[in-house]
Amino acid sequence: MTSEKVVVGVSNLPNQRYKIVSENGGIFTMMVCGESGLGKTTFVNTLFQTTLKHADPQQRRHQPIKRTVEIDVLRAVLEEKNFSLRVNVIDTPGFGDNVNNNKSWQTIVDFIDEQHDSYMRQEQQPHRDVRFDLRVHAVLYFIRPTGHGLKPLDIETMKRISTRANLIPVIAKSDTLTAKELQEFKLRIRQVVEAQEIRIFTPPLDESEVPDPAVMEHARQLIESMPFAVVGSEAKFDNGQGSVVPARKYPWGLVEVENDSHCDFRKLRSLLLRTNLLDLVLSTEELHFEAYRKLRLEGSGASDDQSVPARAPARKLSHNPQFKEEENALKKYFTDQVKAEEQRFRQWEQNIVNERIRLNGDLEEVQAKVKKLEEQVRSLQLRKH
Ligand code: GTP
Numbered sequence: 001m002t003s004e005k006v007v008v009g010v011s012n013l014p015n016q017r018y019k020i021v022s023e024n025g026g027i028f029t030m031m032v033c034g035e036s037g038l039g040k041t042t043f044v045n046t047l048f049q050t051t052l053k054h055a056d057p058q059q060r061r062h063q064p065i066k067r068t069v070e071i072d073v074l075r076a077v078l079e080e081k082n083f084s085l086r087v088n089v090i091d092t093p094g095f096g097d098n099v100n101n102n103k104s105w106q107t108i109v110d111f112i113d114e115q116h117d118s119y120m121r122q123e124q125q126p127h128r129d130v131r132f133d134l135r136v137h138a139v140l141y142f143i144r145p146t147g148h149g150l151k152p153l154d155i156e157t158m159k160r161i162s163t164r165a166n167l168i169p170v171i172a173k174s175d176t177l178t179a180k181e182l183q184e185f186k187l188r189i190r191q192v193v194e195a196q197e198i199r200i201f202t203p204p205l206d207e208s209e210v211p212d213p214a215v216m217e218h219a220r221q222l223i224e225s226m227p228f229a230v231v232g233s234e235a236k237f238d239n240g241q242g243s244v245v246p247a248r249k250y251p252w253g254l255v256e257v258e259n260d261s262h263c264d265f266r267k268l269r270s271l272l273l274r275t276n277l278l279d280l281v282l283s284t285e286e287l288h289f290e291a292y293r294k295l296r297l298e299g300s301g302a303s304d305d306q307s308v309p310a311r312a313p314a315r316k317l318s319h320n321p322q323f324k325e326e327e328n329a330l331k332k333y334f335t336d337q338v339k340a341e342e343q344r345f346r347q348w349e350q351n352i353v354n355e356r357i358r359l360n361g362d363l364e365e366v367q368a369k370v371k372k373l374e375e376q377v378r379s380l381q382l383r384k385h
Contacts, residue, residue, distance in 0.1 A: 028277060029088040029115075029134055031165075033108050033157075034142025036094025038172035042232035043140075044089050046246055046257055047269060048076055071111055073134070078273070085277075088134055095153065105157040112136050112164045116292040135289060136165045137280040138201065138272060142172040143189065143227065147181045150192045158198045165288055166201035166280050168271070169193070174229030174263050175248055175255040182229055189227050200226065201283070203276050215275075222271055228264035231257050 032040040072091040077084055090111070095104035115134045122132050139161050143154060150158075161167050169189065174182055193200055203219040236244045237254055246257040257265045272280070 026085040027088070027133055028085055028273075028281065029090065029136050030138045030140065030272060031090040031092065031108070031112075031136045032140045032142065033092040033161075034094065034140075034172065035144055038094065038142040038144060039230075039232045040094070040140075040142055040172075041091055042234060043142075043170075043172075043230055044074070044091060045234050046232040046265070047272075048078075048087070048089075049246075071107065085273075090134070090136065095157070104153060105160040108139070108157070109160050109164055112139075112161075113292065116164075116289055117296070119289065120293060120296065135284055137284045138166045138168055140268075141167060141169045143169055145171055145173050145176050145185070147177055147185050149185075149188045155192065155196055155198070158193075158200075159196065162199040164292070166283055167199065168201050168268070169227040170268065171227055171229045173231065175231045175250075177229075186227060186229070193227075201276075201280065202226070203271060204279055218270075218275060222267055222275075225264045225267050228268040230265050230268060231255055231263040232265075233257055 032044060034040060070093060074089040074091060076087045076089070078087055092108060092111075112135075115136060119133055119135050141154075141158055141161065143150065158167055158169060171177075171182070171185060171189070177185060192198075203222045205216060205219050231248060233246050233248045235246070235249070237247045237249055239245045239247065239254060239256060245254075245259075247254040248257075256262050260266055270276075
């Protein structure tokens with residue numbers, strides 16, 4: 001575990017929200033997950049403007065970022081004015097390294113469940129220690145920038161996570177897609193998210209009697225940008241306008257991390273650390289943790305908090321029969337997809353056969369015409385002689 005002090009703006013929190021967050025101890029825990037090599041660690045380092053993983057700059061200069069091989073908890077304190085926020089970042093090993101990736105989501109889901117469980121146990125103690133509260137407030141799910149669509153593994157993993165925590169899908173390494181490809185990719189992802197009923201975290205719209213138009217507009221922009229396209233970089237370059245900025249350098253120019261016309265990094269940072277920090281914390285508390293607690297108590301036949309054994313082993317909710325239904329629905333979806341694909345393939349094969357028949361017909365016609373012309377030529381030649 002690493003502990004570092006970094007300064008990132010959190011003073012934008014409106015006053016009353018600021019007060020609640022600080023009274024609650026100001027803890028924010030986010031998790032990054034997704035396939036291997038998608039830039040998760042780089043993103044975290046970019047977000048906190050430091051190298052959380054390589055505290056020693058000497059070491060960093062000589063070594064590339066190490067591959068994440070186990071769940072890693074990084075701790076930082078964000079400070080601004082009199083406000084201090086403890087941030088925990090949970091970096092997870094990338095999927096895709098195993099021969100069987102079917103259950104890549106299990107480690108993540110188990111980790112989230114275990115934190116809920118551990119917090120429930122903490123609640124029984126006379127003095128709670130906030131350092132043990134690692135309930136995950138936001139899970140950033142990194143999607144490979146293929147430009148095609150979501151893989152079944154992405155769909156399944158996102159579904160599972162969304163039953164436990166606030167899920168925020170992001171398109172990794174978005175600098176590898178053109179603007180047009182990115183727009184189409186975003187649209188496709190949104191369609192799948194909707195069709196599959198994957199619950200993603202959406203910034204709530206201002207429901208006060210006199211909504212603040214600026215807040216409404218910001219929330220609208222965030223919603224429209226989802227899934228956020230991100231670019232991460234620990235390197236900084238001169239942008240030619242007198243500033244040295246985090247960016248990725250290409251022969252044709254810079255992709256600037258904090259430039260809204262290059263990617264959605266700033267929007268995502270705002271959602272995580274500024275405008276929606278409290279929403280993420282409160283919804284984890286009120287929705288996800290409460291749902292876990294309920295299931296856990298129902299599962300153990302308990303009716304109130306007191307009856308939860310203080311040292312009960314973490315029960316894996318992912319083994320709960322309730323999720324069997326979800327799994328079956330998913331299996332059915334995949335079977336239907338395969339069937340539809342087979343049908344499409346058969347249709348395509350039939351089209352080829354039809355086309356071949358048509359071409360054969362055309363060929364016979366052409367051959368007959370050629371034969372006729374040859375005969376005409378021959379008779380003309382005979383007449384000439
Ligand atoms: P695992 O630890 O294996 O899960 O990988 P990871 O997802 O943490 O990826 P990591 O941050 O280690 O980055 C992998 C490679 O991608 C590194 O060479 C990074 O420099 C590069 N990379 C990271 N972010 C970006 C990005 O936004 N765009 C591009 N083009 N490359 C990136």
